Amino acid sequence: MSCRRLKDWFGERYDTDALGALARLKTVPSHRFDAWYLAGGLTLFLFVFQFITGMALALYYIPHAEHAHKSIIDIVTKLNMGWLFRSLHHWGAQLAILVLFIHVFSTLLLKAYRKPRELVWFTGFVMLAISIFFGLSGYFLLWDERAFAAVRVATGGAGGLPLVGGLIKGFLRGGIDVTGETLTRFYAFHVAILPLVTIVVTGLHILLVQLHGMSVPLSQEEKQGRPEPFFPNLFYKDLIVWLICLGVLVTLAVVFPPEIGRKADPLAPAPENIKPEWYFLFLFQTLKLFPGEMLGMNGETIAITLISAAILFFFLIPIFDRRSAAGRRSPLFTWIGAFYLIYFTVMTIIGFLT
Amino acid sequence: MLRAFLIVVFFFLIGETVLCGGAEPKVEAFPSAPYDRHIIYQALVLFWIGIMGLVVIIAMKLREIRRVRKMGIDEEEEDAPFLD
Numbered sequence A: 001m002s003c004r005r006l007k008d009w010f011g012e013r014y015d016t017d018a019l020g021a022l023a024r025l026k027t028v029p030s031h032r033f034d035a036w037y038l039a040g041g042l043t044l045f046l047f048v049f050q051f052i053t054g055m056a057l058a059l060y061y062i063p064h065a066e067h068a069h070k071s072i073i074d075i076v077t078k079l080n081m082g083w084l085f086r087s088l089h090h091w092g093a094q095l096a097i098l099v100l101f102i103h104v105f106s107t108l109l110l111k112a113y114r115k116p117r118e119l120v121w122f123t124g125f126v127m128l129a130i131s132i133f134f135g136l137s138g139y140f141l142l143w144d145e146r147a148f149a150a151v152r153v154a155t156g157g158a159g160g161l162p163l164v165g166g167l168i169k170g171f172l173r174g175g176i177d178v179t180g181e182t183l184t185r186f187y188a189f190h191v192a193i194l195p196l197v198t199i200v201v202t203g204l205h206i207l208l209v210q211l212h213g214m215s216v217p218l219s220q221e222e223k224q225g226r227p228e229p230f231f232p233n234l235f236y237k238d239l240i241v242w243l244i245c246l247g248v249l250v251t252l253a254v255v256f257p258p259e260i261g262r263k264a265d266p267l268a269p270a271p272e273n274i275k276p277e278w279y280f281l282f283l284f285q286t287l288k289l290f291p292g293e294m295l296g297m298n299g300e301t302i303a304i305t306l307i308s309a310a311i312l313f314f315f316l317i318p319i320f321d322r323r324s325a326a327g328r329r330s331p332l333f334t335w336i337g338a339f340y341l342i343y344f345t346v347m348t349i350i351g352f353l354t
Numbered sequence B: 001m002l003r004a005f006l007i008v009v010f011f012f013l014i015g016e017t018v019l020c021g022g023a024e025p026k027v028e029a030f031p032s033a034p035y036d037r038h039i040i041y042q043a044l045v046l047f048w049i050g051i052m053g054l055v056v057i058i059a060m061k062l063r064e065i066r067r068v069r070k071m072g073i074d075e076e077e078e079d080a081p082f083l084d
Helices: A003-013 A016-025 A034-058 A068-077 A082-109 A118-140 A145-159 A165-173 A180-212 A230-255 A278-289 A299-315 A331-353 B002-019 B034-071
Strands: none
Touching: A003 A016, A016 A230, A034 A082, A034 A180, A034 A230, A068 A082, A082 A118, A082 A230, A082 A278, A082 A331, A118 A145, A118 A180, A118 A278, A118 A299, A145 A165, A145 A180, A145 A278, A165 A180, A230 B034, A278 A299, A278 A331
C-alpha cells in the first residue's frame, strides 16, 4: 500500500485533517529565554530513548541474586552490541536526570510554575522524583558491591525519616536488610511500576502544557515577539537538539563505558571510598555536615527531617509564591530558587571532589 | 552563555566517570581487540558526520521558513482569488 493510499485509508475513517490543522494552530511564545523550552522536549526524547534501550536489556537480564551479575557480564561480553546498549542506557539515565534538573531549575527561576500552571509544576516534580528512583533501582540491578552498598545507604537513609521511615525502609528492602528480595522489588519497580507511573504522569504533564500553553516570564510579557508556530519551527529546533544529544550520548557510551564491579556479597563490608550517584551527592554531603548527635537526638534523623522539609518546600513553591500568582514580580522566590540551585551545584561539586 | 554552560556540564560528566571510577575494572566493558576498537571509533566518526549533515539540512530548512515568515508570505490572504 502506497503512502497516499494509507493516508486516504486513515482519512476516510478518522479526521486526520483536523489533527493537522490543530498542529498548525499551536504556537509558542518567542522571547529572550525561549531556548529553555527545549529542555522539556529533550527530557521526553531521553525518556523514550531509555524505554527503548531498557526493553532491549530486559530481554537478557535475569532478576535473581544468583544470576543478575552474571547476566550483565554476559550482556556486555557475549551479546553482539550488548556493551553498547548497556552503556547507552547508563549514559541515557545520567543525561535524562541532568536535563530534568535543568528543566526544573529553569522552570523555577523563570517562574513558569505560577498560576494557572501549578499542576504542571507538581507533575514535573513527581517526574523528577520518579527519575531519581529509576536511577537508584536501575543501579541496583547491576548487583555489584558498589550498587549494593549504595542501596543499603539510600534505603537506610529513608529509614531515618521520623514516623514513616521504618515502614518505607521495610517496603523498599522487602525485609530487614538488603537481600535478593530487594533485587526482586527493585526490578519490579524499574521495569513495571515506574514505567507505568511515568507514562501516566508524563501524559498528564504534556496534556496540561497543551492546555495552558507555554509560560512567558513576567519580565518578557511586554517584550515578546510574534509567536512562532510549533510545527515546523519549534519541532525543527527540537530535532536539532535531539540529534546533537544523541551524538553526545553515543560518544559518551563509546568513550566511557560504565564498569562492572565485583559481585555483591551481602556479608562483606562496604568497599572503601564509595560514593553515591552524582544526583545523590548533595544529600550525601549535607548528611556529612551534621554531627552524630544534636540536642540529645540522632543527628542523621535531624538532617533527614530538615532535608525532607526543604524538598517539601521546593515542591510547594507555587502555593507559597503568592506575588507571582498575582502576576507581580517576586524577587524573594528568585533568590530562594537561586539558593537551591547554588546549594545543589556546590554540594554536588564538593561531594564529587572530596 | 548556554553554550558555555553545556560545555561545563559535558566536562563535569566526563570528570565524574574518571574521578568516581575507583578501582580498575573487573570486566572488560568495551571490546578489547584493536581491530574491533578501530571499527567502533570509525563508526562513531561516521555517525557524527551523519548527525552534522542532518543538523545542517534542518538548520537550512528552519532558516528558509523564518525568511518566508519574515517576508509575511507564509499566511494565505483571506480574500485571495481561488485559482482552479
